[in-house]
Amino acid sequence: MKNGKQVFFLELLNLSKNYLFKNVSPLIASLRMVKDEEEIKHMKVSSEINDKTMEKSDKSCSRNAFRTIIG
Numbered sequence: 001m002k003n004g005k006q007v008f009f010l011e012l013l014n015l016s017k018n019y020l021f022k023n024v025s026p027l028i029a030s031l032r033m034v035k036d037e038e039e040i041k042h043m044k045v046s047s048e049i050n051d052k053t054m055e056k057s058d059k060s061c062s063r064n065a066f067r068t069i070i071g
Contacts, residue, residue, distance in 0.1 A: 013021060033045070
């Protein structure tokens with residue numbers, strides 16, 4: 001089954017043969033790579049939160065694995 005975006009796009013294509021549709025996804029992707037200072041700041045904060053979460057997860061998993069082995 002097609003998702004809503006695909007159905008919408010297909011309906012749009014069928015509305016008129018007078019329009020030319022181009023795939024601009026590569027352009028959008030390249031624009032998304034450019035970050036301003038605020039976006040960079042948010043990415044750094046997000047990365048720090050992720051790092052702390054992974055550290056806690058690793059410690060928790062290691063303790064649980066040790067308990068399982070020792071009994």
